[in-house]
Amino acid sequence: MPITFASYNIHKAVGLDRRRDPDRILAILREIDADVIALQEVDRRYGRRMSTLPLEAIHHTGYKPVPLSMKPDSLGWHGNALLIRRDIELIEAVPVPLPVLEPRGAIRADVRIDGREIRVVGMHLDLSGLRRRHQVRSVLMHAAACAQSMPTVLMGDMNEWASHGGCFREFDRAWQVLAPGRSFPSRRPVAALDRIIVSDGCEVVGTGVHRSALSAVGSDHLPVFASLNLPNN
Numbered sequence: 001m002p003i004t005f006a007s008y009n010i011h012k013a014v015g016l017d018r019r020r021d022p023d024r025i026l027a028i029l030r031e032i033d034a035d036v037i038a039l040q041e042v043d044r045r046y047g048r049r050m051s052t053l054p055l056e057a058i059h060h061t062g063y064k065p066v067p068l069s070m071k072p073d074s075l076g077w078h079g080n081a082l083l084i085r086r087d088i089e090l091i092e093a094v095p096v097p098l099p100v101l102e103p104r105g106a107i108r109a110d111v112r113i114d115g116r117e118i119r120v121v122g123m124h125l126d127l128s129g130l131r132r133r134h135q136v137r138s139v140l141m142h143a144a145a146c147a148q149s150m151p152t153v154l155m156g157d158m159n160e161w162a163s164h165g166g167c168f169r170e171f172d173r174a175w176q177v178l179a180p181g182r183s184f185p186s187r188r189p190v191a192a193l194d195r196i197i198v199s200d201g202c203e204v205v206g207t208g209v210h211r212s213a214l215s216a217v218g219s220d221h222l223p224v225f226a227s228l229n230l231p232n233n
Helices: 022-032 055-059 129-145 166-170
Strands: 003-009 036-040 063-065 081-085 089-096 105-113 116-124 152-157 175-178 194-199 203-209 224-229
Touching: 003 022, 003 116, 003 152, 003 194, 022 055, 036 116, 036 152, 055 063, 081 105, 081 116, 089 116, 089 129, 105 129, 116 129, 129 152, 129 166, 152 224, 175 203, 194 224
Parallel strands: 003 036, 116 152
Antiparallel strands: 003 224, 036 081, 063 081, 089 105, 105 116, 152 194, 175 194, 203 224
């Protein structure tokens, strides 16, 4: 069975109507119905960096957050969070160090789904093109330095307006850079800022942008997804 991965910049749960509506975001996550979801801008930027999504409410969606937070009220790391279905086994989860000027970050989780081990990295990259390239290099170096090799899915808000250049030049033939579609801004998307990159050997069953009445106003980004058949470990 294909495994579905999704990425969504939820803009701190503030929609185009300027209302902070966590329930709307959770409803959109249920619509997407992915197995693994990478979220960006999930925590408030200042103070205690509280999660904009109530932890108790997340559990009612059928997902569980990957534990990464260094703060008790936060969900992720520098606004990045990973949600996995409750029946997915978490092996390891760590922050991924990035060279930053802005409050950006990346996180990694190794999980086991139906006996297959998969590495997932969620990220939110810088607005600076040069900094984005340095950050992608850091993510790739981190993945290469892991003790065990496994199929890998990288996803998030890349902040890259170029279709094929920019930070995507950092990926060699060992990676497939997928373009699910235009995801920003959500009302009339013109840019494919949200991307999913998969390691060689993963079979892409389908990709897309999740468009619905809720997602059109829930955030300034639309969610993107990819369904994959993963190679056996």
